[in-house]
Amino acid sequence: MTLSAPGPSRNLPQYGALIAVLLANWLLFPDFFAIRLQDGRLFGSLIDVLNRGAPVALLAIGMTMVIATRGVDLSVGAVMAISGAVAATMTGAGWGLPAVLAASLAAGLLCGLWNGLLVAVLRIQPIIATLILMVAGRGIAQLVTEGQIVTFTSPALAFIGGGSFLTVPMPVVITIALLAVTALLVRATALGLMIEAVGVNRLSSAGAGVNTPVVLVAVYVWCGLCAAVAGLIVTADIRGADANNAGLWLELDAILAVVVGGTSLLGGRFGLVLSVVGALIIQAMNTGILLSGFKPEFNLIVKAGVLLVVLLLQSPTLTLFLPRPKGARPMGTVKPPVAPTSGGAKP
C-alpha cells in the first residue's frame, strides 16, 4: 500500500510542477531558498510557502477522500468560519484552551456529519448537499459571533497559528501530523480500499457487503474535521474570527489542489500526499507572484495558466502525443501474452 498513487511516472507532473514553480520563484527572488533561525523559529520564503499553504493543504487532505468517493464538499470554507467563530467567541468568553479546541473541532465534525447524512442517507447529490452548508455555514458563523469580528488575546490559542515546535511553525507541524494520522487511518486499515471501491462503483461495493453509508459519512465527517483544524489555524493566526471572510473561496483552492494532485473527480484512486503537493504548488505560486512584484491582478491569470499546464500533463489524451523514452511502456505492469490455451488448472 502506497500513500500516493502508484508509479513514479504518474507523480511526475505534480513534483515536477512544484520544483518548477519553486525554481521560478528562486530566479525572480534569489533569496527564495534562504532560511534563517530567529527566536527559535525558522523564517524564510520557503517556510512561508509551507506555513501559508497549511490551511488549503489541510482542506485538501479531507477533500481528497470526499472526492475519491465521487463526491465534493463545497462547505469546507464555511466550516472554517464556523470553527474559527466558535474558538474566538469561546476564548473571549473565558474558556480554557482544551474546551475551546474540543468545541470547535466538534463543530467541524457536526458539520461533516450533516453533509454525510445528506449524501449517504438522503442521497442528495454531494455538490447540492454541501452547497446548503456552504451558504448556511457563514450565517451560522455570524450568529456565533453575533455579527462582529471577534478578537481575542489568548496566547495559548494564538500559539496554534503563530508558534513553533522544534523551530517549525505550528501550522506546518499540525498539517504534517494530520496528514500522517489520515494516511494511517486509511492505509493501515481497509478504509482506503473501501473509499476507492465506493467511489468507483457504489452499487457493486454495496453488493459486496461494503457498508457504503458509513464509508460516505466517515469521509465527510473527516473532511469537516480537517476544515475545523484549518479554521482554528486561521483564527489563531489573525487572533480573531471574521465570519464573513475566513476561508472564503478556499473550498475551490482545495478542490483544485486535489485535482492537481491527480485524484479524479470521477472517484476511485486517491493520493493524499499528492493533494498536499497540489496545495503547495498553489501556495508557491501565490508567494512567487507576491515576491516578484507583479501587480496582484496578474496573480490569478498566471495561476490559472500554470494549473492548466499541470492538468494537461496528467491528461491521458495528451500523454499519447508526447515523446516517450524508447522501450518504455505506458503501463509498467504488462507482461507478455498468456500462453495460448494452456488449459490451466483444470479440476
Next chain:
Amino acid sequence: MTASTAPPSSAPLLAIRGLSKAFLGVQALDGVDFTLRHGEIHALLGENGAGKSTLIKTLTGVYQRDGGTVALEGREIAPRGVEEAQRLHIGTVYQEVNLLPNLSVAENLFLGRQPMRWGLVDRGAMRRRARAILMPYGLSIDVTAPLGRFSVATQQIIAIARAVDMSAKVLILDEPTASLDAQEVAVLFKVMRTLRSRGIGIVFVTHFLDQVYEVCDRITVLRNGRLVGERRTAELPRLDLVAMMLGRELEAAAHRIDLGPAELDSRPPLASFKAFGKSRSVEPFDLDIRPGEVVALAGLLGSGRTETVRLVFGMDRADQGEATVDGRKVRLKGPRDAVRLGFGFCPEDRKKEGIVGELSVRENIILALQARQGWLKPIPRRRQEEIADRFIRLLDIRTPDAERPIQLLSGGNQQKALLARWLATEPRLLILDEPTRGIDVGAHAEIIRLIERLCADGMALLVVSSELEEIVAYSRRVVVLRDRRHVAELRGGEVSVERIVAAIASESKSGEVRQ
C-alpha cells in the same frame, strides 16, 4: 434508400487478409483472414479473448490495425472510425444499442442526417420516412415515441434499420441476441434473413450455438487471435465446432449429479423463506434451500426470477414475509445482512453491480471478505496476494497478474473473478444470476463443473438461468416462475426440459404453488 443489391462481381463483399493488432505487447489479432460474401450470414465465433471484438473494432476503425488489408468489393478501405465505416457501407449494431433512448424513434433513425426544409428539420417528412423504413421489418410503431420505451429487441431492429437505410452492404451484429427472449430472437432472425435475400452480408457474433445453426450459412472460428478455420455450417457438426473453438475435445454433455431426493429432503433447510415477497416486484413465495443442493429458478425474462434472488440477498428489501437461517429468524435489510449470514451473490449485470472496474483483480477478489471482516481488520497485503493468486489459478482467470484493473479483463474472466470474490468468503449459500451469460463455451463448462464441486462440499446454490439444458444438468430442484409468481416446483426425477417448458407454458389461472 435501400442498400443496392450486389453488383455481379467476382470479388467477395468483404475480404480481410492478414489482419494484425497488438495491445501493449499482447497480440490480439495475428494475421487473421475473413471473407464475407454477398447475401450471407456469417457467424464469427470464438471464446472470450479469441479476438472477435478486436476484429470488429479494427474493421470499423475503432482501433487502427498494425498490419493486413481490408477490401470491400475489391476496393481497399481503412476507415478511421465507426462513422467513416458507415459511410463506406459497413454498419454495426452492438448488444447495447448505441442509440439515444430519450429521442424519438424517428429522430434516432435520422440522427445526424435529418431531412431539412428551409434550414429547419422537416419533422413531417422525417416521420413519414421513418414509418416507411420500418415497414419492411414488420414494425408499425409510433415513431414519435421515445426509443427507450420499446423493448431491447425493437430497439435493435431500429438500429439495424438505421444502418441498412444508411446504405450498409456489410452489417455487423455484435451479440444482438444476448438480452432477447426466444420470440424476439425469432423476429430478429426473420429480419436477418430478409436482409440476406437482398444481398447484404451479415457478420453475426454470438455465444449461442443453437442460433448459429439456425441462421448462419458459414462459420469462422478464431482462437487466441488466430484464425482456426472457415466452414460451411451444414458441413460442420456441432461437436467439431466446439472442438475448433476450444482447441480440444469436450465431453459431450454435462452429466447429472446424483443425490437422492430422500436424503436431500431429510436435511434441515439452511435458509427458509415464508411468504417472502415485495409488492410490484414478486408475489410472496415460500422457498427452502438445503445444504449441498442446487435450486434453479426458471422462467421467461421478466417472470420474477431475478427479483426473487435480489430479495433473498437483500439487494431489494422484501416488504412481507420472513426469512430464517438455521431455524432462526433473520433480518435481511441489505446485502450486508446477507453477507454476514454467509450468502454471496453474483448479479446479472456484472458491470453495473458486480465489478469495481478501476480496482485490481486482487482488490475485487478480496472485497467481500474484507467487507465482512470490517475496515478495522485489514487483510495483510501478502495474504491478499495469496488469496488472489490461488483463485486465479483455481478458476483459470486469464490475466497477466493480479494487479491488472478488472475492467481490462474479458467478460468471462470478470465473471470468474466475481465468483472468486464470493468463494473467498466461503459462503454457505451462493446465488448466481445468469452465471454463464455472455461467457464462452470453455468458461461455461468450467463454471458448471465448479458449481457441481461446490455443492459436493456442502454449499447451497440458488441459480437463475435462461438455459434450460444447463439447469437440468446440475439442479436437484427447479422452481418455475411465471408472471412474477412461483408457479411450480420440480424435484429429482421430475426435472427435465420438457417439464420446465410445460410448467412455464401452462395456463393455470389459479397459480397454485406446489410445495
